[in-house]
Amino acid sequence: MIHAVSVYLLIAGLFGAGLYNAIGTPATQSSFIRWGCPRWWSTLTGGLEMVCAVLIALPASRIVGLTLAAAIISAAVLTVLRHREFSHLVPLGVFATLMALAGTLP
Numbered sequence: 001m002i003h004a005v006s007v008y009l010l011i012a013g014l015f016g017a018g019l020y021n022a023i024g025t026p027a028t029q030s031s032f033i034r035w036g037c038p039r040w041w042s043t044l045t046g047g048l049e050m051v052c053a054v055l056i057a058l059p060a061s062r063i064v065g066l067t068l069a070a071a072i073i074s075a076a077v078l079t080v081l082r083h084r085e086f087s088h089l090v091p092l093g094v095f096a097t098l099m100a101l102a103g104t105l106p
Contacts (some may be wrong), residue, residue, distance in 0.1 A: 006101035013095060014069060015053035022046025035079050047070055056102065066103050073099070075096065 021028060024042040032042045049072060055065025073095050080088040 003101055003104055006098050007062075008096070010069075010098040011053045011057050013098065014049050014056070017091075017095075018046040018049030018053060019050075021049060025100050033097065035083055047074065062102070066099055069095070069099055 008022055021042045023046070024039075028042050029039050032045075033039060048068065052065045052069040052072065054067065055061040058065075077089065077092050077096075080086065080092070
């Protein structure tokens with residue numbers, strides 16, 4: 001039961017974060033620029049996060065979605081560590097935990 005809940009939470013979280021990044025509010029874009037990314041990078045990241053959510057929602061492509069999501073979250077963790085913006089680590093840790101739980105589903 002907890003595994004299924006973790007999958008649903010991960011899907012909702014990734015899709016929500018992806019939508020937020022894809023919309024690219026001025027604050028979001030300035031964060032990406034501060035981290036050395038081009039202005040449009042938040043839109044690309046958001047789109048990829050939403051694709052991950054869809055892939056994870058489909059059992060046949062769940063592993064591909066989890067793998068892509070893990071790459072995105074890993075890059076985000078490295079970025080915030082490099083720039084010492086540790087407050088971003090909490091939500092990233094939640095995503096990593098949900099991905100680990102979702103990965104144990106058959």
